[in-house]
Amino acid sequence: MADERMLAEALGVLSGGSPERDLAAFRAEHPGVRVRLVRQREEYDGSIQHALLIKKGDGATISLSWCPERELPWPLRGVHRAGEHLLLRVNGVETPVARAVACLDFIWDESRLADRLVTDSLVREAMEEAWEPLTDAELQEAMNAFRRARGLLTGAETRAWMERNRISHHELEELVSVEASIARLRSRIAAESVEDWFAEHGRDLDVARVAKVVLVPGAVLSSADPAGFLEGVERAFADGAAVPGEVFATLRRQELGPETADAVFSAEPGTVVGPFPTERGDLMIKVLAVEPAVLDDTVRDLAERRIFAEWVERRRSTAKVEWFWGTAERTGA
Template sequence: MLSDALDTLRDLAGSDPGEALRTLRERHPDVRFRLLRQREEYDDSLHYDLLIKRAGEGTISLSWCPESALPWPLRGVHRASELLLLRIDGVGVTVAEAVARLDFLWDEARLMDRIVTAALLQAELEESPVELTDDELQEAVDAFRRARGLLTVERTREWMDQRCLTEVDLRELVAGEAAVARVRERVTAGRVEPYFAENRAEFGTARIASWGFPDAESARQAELDDCDAELMPGTRLVIEDVPVAEIGRAKAGEVFAPTPRSLVKVISISDAVLDAGTRRRVEQRIFEEWLAERRLAAKIEWFWGTTARTGSL
């Protein structure tokens, strides 16, 4: 395997890297290969490394350099402009300065989680690429536009201009989303039915009545009156079906207060059925657990903030 990998690196100079890597993966399907590319700014030369992983073992880093090129330990010369994120009217803003202004990220767990998730998925796609045909990509673009109400050329152009996107940028964005959807299909394939059977109780549906009150005192009085609140001035009542996970351990007929100014009464709880909606929820749960496992196994380094903050994350 190492001999084949080294031959692949040697042949990359005059071949398609994607095709060469595909051939290597076909020869050794039990091994995960990730190709790293590094372009040297001062002479525009390109250098490749292979990361080789086998389940239950460590990682092999394989590098090869032609006689006329610069070996990887000697690379890394940086231009001053590489430290700039943007320049406005001749005034440059460095990456470090911009990141220093993003301190609110430390208090926004969802955003930080999305950043980490995106990086994990990118690594997965580099190791196990997803290839889309032109028709599949066009179908994904059409679905992307429909989901955002971009039903005309003019509306689509306006949306793209607001985000400084070109047609190429849009197709790359959609291709990325479609590739992640394929990864999700790959991760959940053959696991939905067994997972649902084992965790069926968690995917039931609860019918609830939710009351919103003008103040906390009204909510307390309604709870004492067994939620006879329909006639109280300023009270809002909504009856809806929600996933049983949203009611915690509450049973049918029980009342609980999610906030001081609201009450929820559980009307009934229905057993789960593996229909299309439930299947999506099961797939999402499996995918989230898979991502959580990848996070635990990954080495994540934040390059700004204090040691205490980065350590806690």
């Protein structure tokens, strides 16, 4: 499936000293080939080993690796130190990874964490197949955004956060770089689809500005008059008949169930709609304003995220997922 020149050039990527840099030239020379650079840190001595996975259209894959003289020999690659199986130690009490996973076994009933782990693997696979390093300016911009999102507005606050989370400056840069690379991948995948997606699904992003309250089961507002809605909410909360929570909110159509969305977005401003049953009680909503979605920066970002989620689901449907913990039945599911 590959001629000798391609394999020789691939070997040059691994042996040249800068695999990430040389890989771009190799991809440009062989555009019809999917290439993934695999990096692995060896626990035995801390060295970084590289391998290339080369795939053409027939589905077969070549795995190519290279070991220079006096580097970690093949038999010791993949050897694990005993400490690698530990996740946590508190006051000398050790928690192995297996015990931590057993404690988290409930996630099989609410699979958001498991889904995120699979998604992370699929995204990293895609980024490794077409790796584009961030420029210094892009990294700095991403770092600034990362700090703002977490309220780390001063150097002292940032250092305290790093110390609290036991993160070094290098690890922080790596974390920010991954976030920025994912955002760039998301934008690249969605770049040519946003307008078409918005034309078909933009209605889901319509906005309603509302006042709302969830009443405990059996409770009712003291006044059904829209003009007295907020006063009724105050009395309900004072009497213990309202569930504590946000009163004023901005809701998008996609966040609501079909029945609730139809009632809210067809109502005139000033109208009270409900009750709508929820897990916590009956939801009452006073509609203050309804706005159709427009393709501004916020909506574009939401559209990109929906397109990206659909792309991830397509990759997941053909992915080979192997769990190395949990019962066989749950792993299979």
